Amino acid sequence: MNNAxxxxxxIPLLPLLGFLINGLGRNYLSKTLIGLIGSGSILGSFILxxxxxxxxxxxxxxxxxYFNFIAIDNLVIPFALKIDALSSIFLLIITGVGFLIHVYxxxxxxxxxxxxxxxxxxxxxxxxxxMLLLVMGANFVILFIGWEGxxxxxxxxxxxxxxxxxxxxxxxxxxxxxxxxxLAFLVAIFWIITRAQSxxxxxxxxVAKGEVAGRSFSGFDxxxxxxxxFIGATGKSAQIPLYTWLPDAMAGPTPVSALxxxxxxxxxxxxxxxxxxxxxxxxxxxxxxxxxxxxxLATALLAATIALKQNDIKKVLAxxxxxxxxxxxLALGTGAYVAAVFxxxxxxxxxxxxxxxxxxxxxxxxxxxDIRQMGGLGKKMKxxxxxxxxxxxxxxxxxxxxxxxxxxxxxxxxFEKSPVLYGVALFTALxxxxxxxxxxxxxxxxxxxxxEEQAHHLHESPLAMTLPLIILAVLSFAGGFVGIPAVxxxxxxxxxxxxxxxxxxLPHAHEVSxxxxxxxxxxxxxxxxxSIIAAWVVYRNYQRKEATGFAKVLExxxxxxxxxxxxxxxxxxxxxxxxxxxxxPKVVDGLxxxxxxxxxxxxxxxxxxxxxxxxxxxxxxxxxxxxxFGIQFFxxx
Amino acid sequence: MPIxxxxxxxxxxxxxxxxxxxxxxxxxxxxMCIELMLNxxxxxxxxxxxxxLNAAILANDAASTAGTDGQLFVFFIMVVAAAEVSVxxxxxxxxxxxxxxxxxxxxxxxxx
Numbered sequence: 001m002n003n004a005x006x007x008x009x010x011i012p013l014l015p016l017l018g019f020l021i022n023g024l025g026r027n028y029l030s031k032t033l034i035g036l037i038g039s040g041s042i043l044g045s046f047i048l049x050x051x052x053x054x055x056x057x058x059x060x061x062x063x064x065x066y067f068n069f070i071a072i073d074n075l076v077i078p079f080a081l082k083i084d085a086l087s088s089i090f091l092l093i094i095t096g097v098g099f100l101i102h103v104y105x106x107x108x109x110x111x112x113x114x115x116x117x118x119x120x121x122x123x124x125x126x127x128x129x130x131m132l133l134l135v136m137g138a139n140f141v142i143l144f145i146g147w148e149g150x151x152x153x154x155x156x157x158x159x160x161x162x163x164x165x166x167x168x169x170x171x172x173x174x175x176x177x178x179x180x181x182x183l184a185f186l187v188a189i190f191w192i193i194t195r196a197q198s199x200x201x202x203x204x205x206x207v208a209k210g211e212v213a214g215r216s217f218s219g220f221d222x223x224x225x226x227x228x229x230f231i232g233a234t235g236k237s238a239q240i241p242l243y244t245w246l247p248d249a250m251a252g253p254t255p256v257s258a259l260x261x262x263x264x265x266x267x268x269x270x271x272x273x274x275x276x277x278x279x280x281x282x283x284x285x286x287x288x289x290x291x292x293x294x295x296x297l298a299t300a301l302l303a304a305t306i307a308l309k310q311n312d313i314k315k316v317l318a319x320x321x322x323x324x325x326x327x328x329x330l331a332l333g334t335g336a337y338v339a340a341v342f343x344x345x346x347x348x349x350x351x352x353x354x355x356x357x358x359x360x361x362x363x364x365x366x367x368x369x370d371i372r373q374m375g376g377l378g379k380k381m382k383x384x385x386x387x388x389x390x391x392x393x394x395x396x397x398x399x400x401x402x403x404x405x406x407x408x409x410x411x412x413x414x415f416e417k418s419p420v421l422y423g424v425a426l427f428t429a430l431x432x433x434x435x436x437x438x439x440x441x442x443x444x445x446x447x448x449x450x451x452e453e454q455a456h457h458l459h460e461s462p463l464a465m466t467l468p469l470i471i472l473a474v475l476s477f478a479g480g481f482v483g484i485p486a487v488x489x490x491x492x493x494x495x496x497x498x499x500x501x502x503x504x505x506l507p508h509a510h511e512v513s514x515x516x517x518x519x520x521x522x523x524x525x526x527x528x529x530x531s532i533i534a535a536w537v538v539y540r541n542y543q544r545k546e547a548t549g550f551a552k553v554l555e556x557x558x559x560x561x562x563x564x565x566x567x568x569x570x571x572x573x574x575x576x577x578x579x580x581x582x583x584x585p586k587v588v589d590g591l592x593x594x595x596x597x598x599x600x601x602x603x604x605x606x607x608x609x610x611x612x613x614x615x616x617x618x619x620x621x622x623x624x625x626x627x628x629f630g631i632q633f634f635x636x637x
Numbered sequence: 638m639p640i641x642x643x644x645x646x647x648x649x650x651x652x653x654x655x656x657x658x659x660x661x662x663x664x665x666x667x668x669m670c671i672e673l674m675l676n677x678x679x680x681x682x683x684x685x686x687x688x689x690l691n692a693a694i695l696a697n698d699a700a701s702t703a704g705t706d707g708q709l710f711v712f713f714i715m716v717v718a719a720a721e722v723s724v725x726x727x728x729x730x731x732x733x734x735x736x737x738x739x740x741x742x743x744x745x746x747x748x749x
Contacts, residue, residue, distance in 0.1 A: 614742070615742065622655060
């Protein structure tokens with residue numbers, strides 16, 4: 001196999017090397033060197049990713065096999081990387097946004113001690129390595145390695161400041177919730193192995209389409225497998241019911257929130273389903289598609305309502321991420337895989353931008369995250385302010401910013417499924433615009449509400465932080481132009497054309513006419529602008545006041561955490577207590593000690609046989625011989 | 638003579654041997670009983686060997702060696718028994734010299 005793409009292993013290898021060097025040398029290297037190695041390795045991967053992207057531009061795909069990862073009987077799982085349109089898009093997003101965030105981190109984390117600084121960059125590099133493995137894996141097992149890797153890094157980075165007990169709890173929460181999803185994913189993989197005797201994507205999809213003799217999936221298999229994979233995705237991509245870890249994950253350093261909990265890791269679920277689109281497009285997966293659609297929509301709506309009343313700048317963004325992920329799942333459920341991938345891309349730009357912007361704000365406020373203490377920051381932090389504005393406009397979906405095109409594609413696919421879906425999705429999009437601009441106005445306009453000292457300390461962030469903001473702002477603005485819908489210009493949907501060989505969207509149930517499409521776009525634009533103006537009217541001069549009534553329910557996140565606490569965590573604790581205090585000391589210890597005591601007692605009794613009388617020995621010998629002959633004699637019959 | 642008689646005689650000898658070993662306390666008598674058991678087995682082996690050889694001759698197989706291994710065993714048993722007697726009697730002699738008795742129940746120090 002003499003293909004230039006065979007060297008793609010370098011893409012994940014570079015961050016892995018960066019992880020090893022930074023991780024092992026964190027006590028010896030200077031901060032500058034650590035920053036250079038950390039960012040440089042990602043830059044190298046980014047350049048390689050661009051090269052790979054150019055290679056696959058014309059519909060090339062390549063599976064690079066390196067060695068057998070597992071070979072048991074006739075099940076052979078090679079360590080193979082698959083390069084095609086879908087993975088190359090994700091490679092660009094991960095390494096591109098990842099690189100900017102690394103650069104940003106060199107400045108944001110500069111007050112850490114060198115050892116912790118090195119640990120931080122080692123984790124970040126390990127994360128990028130896992131994520132690259134996840135999107136490049138040519139079979140479910142390699143994907144799963146990356147899947148677990150990002151979960152681990154998420155845990156490590158959420159609990160990065162491990163001296164605070166709350167942060168450790170948040171890290172545990174993220175890890176455990178992810179594990180629930182991972183379990184479903186694992187079961188799905190085993191199920192696939194029993195039916196297809198292979199885990200490689202090409203092979204499994206061929207079996208699913210009935211192209212392989214002697215192996216097939218029944219309709220039931222398809223339903224269960226797609227559903228289990230989706231449950232796996234709900235864990236990683238923070239959907240109902242496993243979404244509560246994501247807002248708590250904001251305990252980690254802000255660039256981590258930008259990288260992991262907005263731009264890349266949480267999109268792993270979207271990637272996995274888009275990658276398995278050939279399974280999800282089968283007729284047998286109809287039920288799963290509906291479940292995905294409604295779960296996505298419900299998550300989008302629920303998270304958007306919660307985001308309306310949050311007062312922590314990062315929590316607002318976190319719930320907004322959950323909500324946008326819900327949109328992506330809505331798109332996946334309606335079969336608009338390209339729209340979902342498109343939204344992943346634009347969302348990576350503007351959400352990374354806003355998280356980094358919020359990091360810049362937190363940096364300036366000396367660690368303060370409560371937006372009620374802020375206000376009027378726009379005058380002091382011009383670059384942060386204007387880039388944040390661009391991010392908000394983009395996520396709100398104002399023409400011609402990137403969010404408009406991707407969200408419009410999703411809304412359109414919802415409309416094609418049913419107008420009711422469209423209505424709810426549009427309402428959620430309006431909420432999105434409202435809460436984002438609420439955040440913007442409360443933070444950046446009006447009067448400053450913090451302390452004197454904070455007011456004195458306010459300053460624009462250094463270049464290493466503002467430059468990524470500016471680049472991401474440009475991308476947030478222009479990122480949508482790769483997927484201009486066909487209604488504006490024939491053949492302008494370059495992303496759709498690019499992905500077509502790998503990701504085939506389901507045929508639309510009923511084609512929407514161009515005039516309807518224009519009407520829908522006009523409607524959403526007008527309503528979004530109205531929603532922005534409403535936010536301006538309400539929050540332009542924000543005064544602090546306590547939330548009451550329904551607002552209090554929203555501020556407390558619909559009490560979902562409390563519900564989980566009482567319904568799942570507390571009973572589990574009680575159950576654990578029973579096991580610890582009763583079952584373990586009484587039953588388990590009893591069995592173990594009892595076995596010892598039995599042997600002790602038995603041997604004391606048996607000792608009496610050892611009389612020392614030769615006669616008794618001989619008697620026993622004769623009796624046992626008679627016994628053996630007797631058994632022999634009767635068993636012969 | 639039918640083989641049954643040999644078997645019954647041999648069984649009687651063997652049982653006498655076992656009962657003797659189990660009931661007597663005198664080491665020399667126990668020893669004799671063991672010899673009795675060994676010879677009961679020898680008798681049986683020889684009897685069967687002769688039976689098989691007769692059967693082969695009756696089947697007009699003059700060159701047959703049927704039953705010879707049985708007699709071979711008998712020689713082995715005799716040799717082993719002779720060796721055993723020499724060692725065993727020596728032990729009994731030593732025992733008598735030390736404790737002035739050949740009563741096996743007197744020797745119960747094996748349990749320690």
